[in-house]
Amino acid sequence: MDMIRGVLLDLAGVVYEGDHVLPGAVEAVHRLHEAGLPIRFVTNTTTKTKKELVSRLTGMGLEISGDELFTPGQAARAWLAEHDAAPFLLVHPNLEEEFADVPNAPARAVVVGDAGRAFSFENMNRAFRELVDGAAFLALAKNRTFMDEDGELSLDAGAFVTALEYSSGKDAIVLGKPSPDFFEAALASMGCAPKDAVMVGDDAESDVAGALKSGLAQAILVRTGKYRDGDERRFEPPPTAVAEDLPAAADWILDHRTG
Amino acid sequence: MDMIRGVLLDLAGVVYEGDHVLPGAVEAVHRLHEAGLPIRFVTNTTTKTKKELVSRLTGMGLEISGDELFTPGQAARAWLAEHDAAPFLLVHPNLEEEFADVPNAPARAVVVGDAGRAFSFENMNRAFRELVDGAAFLALAKNRTFMDEDGELSLDAGAFVTALEYSSGKDAIVLGKPSPDFFEAALASMGCAPKDAVMVGDDAESDVAGALKSGLAQAILVRTGKYRDGDERRFEPPPTAVAEDLPAAADWILDHRTG
Structure with missing residues (x-):
């Protein structure tokens, strides 16, 4: 297991759903920040400005700076x-x-x-x-x-x-998930190599298999958002780990960060 | 050599060029008609009605009925x-x-x-x-x-x-050249099987190789219109014959029609 030096988090279905933040997500992001792990929130949204998105997410109580949002x-x-x-x-x-x-x-x-x-x-x-x-x-x-x-x-x-x-x-x-160009650009923006990165998403194909195909060392599938029973067996490569939700994924990351 | 029972003729570059009919083309079409060979004039034009096209061609002195124009x-x-x-x-x-x-x-x-x-x-x-x-x-x-x-x-x-x-x-x-669907529909409209048909065109790729790939027994490349030196060696399959112009192609067809 490599060292984890950077985290990519999907937004819809992982951090929030519709207009509300998911249970434990605010605290999970806080713990990742506290541990000193750089984060990029990666989303395929192409109809909202960065400013609108950041203001919406901080309105939900989430710790997020403009630099951390990657669209x-x-x-x-x-x-x-x-x-x-x-x-x-x-x-x-x-x-x-x-x-x-x-x-x-x-x-x-x-x-x-x-x-x-x-x-x-x-x-x-x-x-x-x-x-x-x-x-x-x-x-x-x-x-x-x-x-x-x-x-x-x-x-x-x-x-x-x-x-x-x-x-x-x-x-x-x-320049959107699951394109390798997009994952690479998000990691490059925080100076993290793919082999040192983990992606967390609810889409087994685009977020998880897409990240692994792009060279990321690890990708965690969460059972929230668009996750459906059995998704972890539906696409290749399969997720490195499956977690109940973002708080459980944060536990996994913090457990594995030192390799 | 099979019997020739039907003829497909490209229009631009074979029968006419710009606003004028090509030398000998009117007489060549007349000879094919006289020999009792059914003809379809096949063109990819999709910006003119059949009526406009037929009136333009008859204006040039060409023998053509509405049924013979296949767009x-x-x-x-x-x-x-x-x-x-x-x-x-x-x-x-x-x-x-x-x-x-x-x-x-x-x-x-x-x-x-x-x-x-x-x-x-x-x-x-x-x-x-x-x-x-x-x-x-x-x-x-x-x-x-x-x-x-x-x-x-x-x-x-x-x-x-x-x-x-x-x-x-x-x-x-x-439904345009070089699609097999198009060649087949043109032949079907005159009740001619591909193995009994010949195509005449100035485009070695779309007219000639396209017709042969669609199952037509023969295709003649004419050295008028967009023909450029060496075109007969540029595409697979190569033309069955190369003719100087439509009158020469008509000679070839009339020579070969009885197999």
Whole structure:
């Protein structure tokens, strides 16, 4: 067993559910902080700004700083900074302000997220032309469908990412779970190597198998949120451990942190 | 060598180029007609109605009846009639009238073509929901890009077909060259088996290799239109024969028609 030097925590279904924090979650996060373990809260949310999310979570009583929240939007900002590139945005209107202060640069990157109604032919074609002209291609998500407000499935961002991939011949760098690029960026933001990290999530496929496939040494599946009986046997690789909830996962981490 | 009982002719680059008919093409088509060979003019055009196309071709002096013109739109109409299905259309506005008299039916089929500006999120999502609800999926084309009026590449219908495939999990039936579904539908419309058919085209990949891969016994590459030196060696399977132009291809067909 390696040393644990960093923790990735999924949010919905692990820390909170709907509008309320899950039992013991506030105290579990506090214990991880007290133990000096760096944490990143990793979420695929692409419709809320970091500011909105942090204010919602602190409103639930959770200890969380802006630096600890890692979203696909954050990962895209980090990528743009590292590659000295300016974005062409096709994202949710709420997310545009997140990129407002990105400096102009000669290099370009198309950033595609949950643009919804903004996925017009004109905007898609502008993004396509940027790609043909040499822009890099970042996707904040590649989900196929989502449950819409009217209770029916709707087309998710992945459809439009795939459309641009098909016509441009470029594969998007996907900056959301379960993409290795995303897990790596979250760990890099706290200077932690994958072999020293643990991920905690309620989604056996995307959070747990996804993290292990991305090279993380450990991933714990919690039986809260979207967990369904038998999920620990449904995907490869299986979880390193299964815990009742986040407090039990924190116990496991604190027990194993010194290897 | 099998008997030739039916001829498929590409249009642009074989029969005409831009606004003028190619030398000897009118007379070559006349000779094929005189010999009693059934013909289908197969084209991937999805922005003009059959009526517009026929009137343009007869204006050039060509012998052509409406039944002889086979477009992706025609193929879709034939598919709908055969499967007793009503369409949800996401096609070029010019093509909508082509489907105006298709009777209502309980079964549904999404038909996607060069919708251009009509590829809005709302329309794409309506098409997606039809597919999720069980509609069949017909694509009039799956091209990646086209040269737009401003001289730059633009997103072609294939991007939007691929987007719907990705999110619905359904593969589209593609009703344009080089799809086997399209060649087969054109031959079926004149009661000709693939083993008795010959295709004539200027595109070594889509027209010629595409026809042979679809099971046609013979395919002739003509050195007009988009033909470039060496094209006959560039794709598999290679053409059965290479002809200088449509008149030379007609000579070959008339020489070989009795096996």
